[in-house]
Amino acid sequence: MSPITEYLALLVYLAVAVGIAVLAVGVGALLGPKKGGRFKLMPYESGNDPAGEVKRFPVHFYAVAMLFIIFDVEVAFLWPYAVSAGALGVVGFVGLVAFTLLLLVGFLYEWYKGVLKWH
Amino acid sequence: MVGLKAFLVIFGLLTAFAYMTLIERRLLARIQIRQGPNRVGPGGLLQPLADAIKSVFKEDLIVSRADKVVFVLAPMISVTFAVMSFGLIPFGPKGAFFGYDPWVINLDVGILYIFAVSELAIYGIFLAGWASNSKYSLLGSLRSSASMISYELALGISLLAPVLLVGSLNLQDIVDWQHQNGWLVLYMLPAFAIFLLTSMAEAARTPFDLPEAEQELVGGYNTEYSSIKWALFQMAEYIHLITASALIPTLFLGGWRMPGFLEQLPLLGPLFALPYLWMFVKIAFFLFFFIWVRGTLFRLRYDQLMVFSWGRLFPLALAWFLLSAWVVALKLPVVWLGWLSLLSLVAFLLYAFQTARPKPVERSYP
Numbered sequence: 001m002s003p004i005t006e007y008l009a010l011l012v013y014l015a016v017a018v019g020i021a022v023l024a025v026g027v028g029a030l031l032g033p034k035k036g037g038r039f040k041l042m043p044y045e046s047g048n049d050p051a052g053e054v055k056r057f058p059v060h061f062y063a064v065a066m067l068f069i070i071f072d073v074e075v076a077f078l079w080p081y082a083v084s085a086g087a088l089g090v091v092g093f094v095g096l097v098a099f100t101l102l103l104l105v106g107f108l109y110e111w112y113k114g115v116l117k118w119h
Numbered sequence: 120m121v122g123l124k125a126f127l128v129i130f131g132l133l134t135a136f137a138y139m140t141l142i143e144r145r146l147l148a149r150i151q152i153r154q155g156p157n158r159v160g161p162g163g164l165l166q167p168l169a170d171a172i173k174s175v176f177k178e179d180l181i182v183s184r185a186d187k188v189v190f191v192l193a194p195m196i197s198v199t200f201a202v203m204s205f206g207l208i209p210f211g212p213k214g215a216f217f218g219y220d221p222w223v224i225n226l227d228v229g230i231l232y233i234f235a236v237s238e239l240a241i242y243g244i245f246l247a248g249w250a251s252n253s254k255y256s257l258l259g260s261l262r263s264s265a266s267m268i269s270y271e272l273a274l275g276i277s278l279l280a281p282v283l284l285v286g287s288l289n290l291q292d293i294v295d296w297q298h299q300n301g302w303l304v305l306y307m308l309p310a311f312a313i314f315l316l317t318s319m320a321e322a323a324r325t326p327f328d329l330p331e332a333e334q335e336l337v338g339g340y341n342t343e344y345s346s347i348k349w350a351l352f353q354m355a356e357y358i359h360l361i362t363a364s365a366l367i368p369t370l371f372l373g374g375w376r377m378p379g380f381l382e383q384l385p386l387l388g389p390l391f392a393l394p395y396l397w398m399f400v401k402i403a404f405f406l407f408f409f410i411w412v413r414g415t416l417f418r419l420r421y422d423q424l425m426v427f428s429w430g431r432l433f434p435l436a437l438a439w440f441l442l443s444a445w446v447v448a449l450k451l452p453v454v455w456l457g458w459l460s461l462l463s464l465v466a467f468l469l470y471a472f473q474t475a476r477p478k479p480v481e482r483s484y485p
Contacts, residue, residue, distance in 0.1 A: 002289075006225055007226070009121040012125060013125040017199045018195070018199055021199050021351070024351060025347060027175060028346050029347075032179055041181075043252065044255055078440070079279065082282040082440075085286075089448055096448075107433075116430070
């Protein structure tokens, strides 16, 4: 186990990184001309009012996100196995194969169901 | 000391990013047999400075429809989490940085941490697209984040394979293991190839750079950004690229060490045992490789992109993980993995030559 000081160092690192990012944005906001104007502040569409609100988007992205959550949980279960694979021996490996096959069935189901096909 | 080292690393990354843009433009120019930027300063060396001054003094617009707070936060999130994972990478042995350690932090869950930080970087992209409240930005950000999480999976599983052999998530341990037993790429060639491809997708590089596809969907998640905020997104992307090309050698190509037998050479031995130098050489090699790929290949269509990650890379990474878990769990000799890697290379080459053979062109001359 690494000492707790390493994690404190991580917080210092994060603080420095955030500080530099805030500094960059702050400098960018201070310098430069400020001459807004109605047409400049419009969303992109060649000066026309954009057609329609954007509140809905294809459900595919939702499906991809759900699949990612499921298989990321799988990866989270695989990490501890990967570290101690040698110590767990054959029994551990059989457990790994059983677990992977279970998720693989799910993956094959969604694959042949065509969740990842874009129309 | 940690604060100073963190500052040095971040400042170094920002400088590296600036010169990386110059080197990329010059190299792309060389690939296309032209000169590239060479007017500002000797050999174009002041071009990054000129670009930086220009982008700082540009008008910093916040689009009228935007969610003001999130719009400002998103680029900061992007760049913060881009710089956060570089500090783990070791560039030398303990005490090689003027008596201090040549890394900022040394976590025992190093690989897990890198995985987590690269997932957090996706937040910046998605929030940017959402906060812009423009349909082009929203669609661009959705596409970017969907493709990034898809490649993140294959990336995670390909990272698992070296952990199996080393038995530790600590980057220093992985480098030391490779010094004793030989580079991991020899044992883990398919995992290396998958990691290479997925890290290209994570940094949105060319075969997978849909967010940058100007000709499709306007420009992606940063359509509504200007001035320094736009520059921060570019910065985050390039820093991801630099981090990837530092991680690939650390995990698979021996890190900052060269193979042990080179250090035994009579005269050149000490040269090959130097810290920093070889790591920088390896980083430069991969950066050059990524630019070369950008200059050469065309980009995938969005549906092809998703099918490639879910249908090819993910099952392949999982299969290789199971195979190497089998070798490790049954305590078979590790050389087996070397032979399996060689076999996979041969199989891949045969497949490539089978499919890439150009069809004879039938022409009718008048």
